[in-house]
Amino acid sequence: AQSVTQLGSHVSVSEGALVLLRCNYSSSVPPYLFWYVQYPNQGLQLLLKYTTGATLVKGINGFEAEFKKSETSFHLTKPSAHMSDAAEYFCAVSGAGSYQLTFGKGTKLSVIP
């Protein structure tokens, strides 16, 4: 069984500031981890994923995330927030052999000019 906890349902940052969105997971098997972004009135778009190999993964729009097995975390970061980053971000986990995704509750990111 898998679960995902996203700390903070709403995060506000100033334009140009660091973005940090937290995700912790629980999985009984080696996890595959994903971050999706949802812009208003749109579907879910993949930002980045970790499956195997390098624990620091880079995604689109300057985002990256680091898989830390000891901390069961997969936090999403971006060095400098842009207004266009305002959206809802979802962390998700699946296990090897099952491609069912288990999502966190989402974090809504606001960027203040």
Place this chain on the structure above:
Amino acid sequence: EPEVTQTPSHQVTQMGQEVILRCVPISNHLYFYWYRQILGQKVEFLVSFYNNEISEKSEIFDDQFSVERPDGSNFTLKIRSTKLEDSAMYFCASRPGVVNTEAFFGQGTRLTVV
């Protein structure tokens, strides 16, 4: 760029009525999914479909739900007798079937049961 398309974007139905939500997955993808997101809550897995049969389903996916791939391109979710609590955004997704690939999501159908 190939994308998953869903129709309609918004559907309003009366309680007790049947609804069919339609999806066209990306061509050549092998795995198909339905997820739902009740307003203010997390995205929840409903069902996965592979090789013309259900491969996994959640507790939410009870007898009132069914899925079908009627013609090799469309992938449908039928809700037989809708309840107020079925009001949600329903997302279709597809995957190529190659190991380590992500799911590609459609833009969703907002179902409102009145």
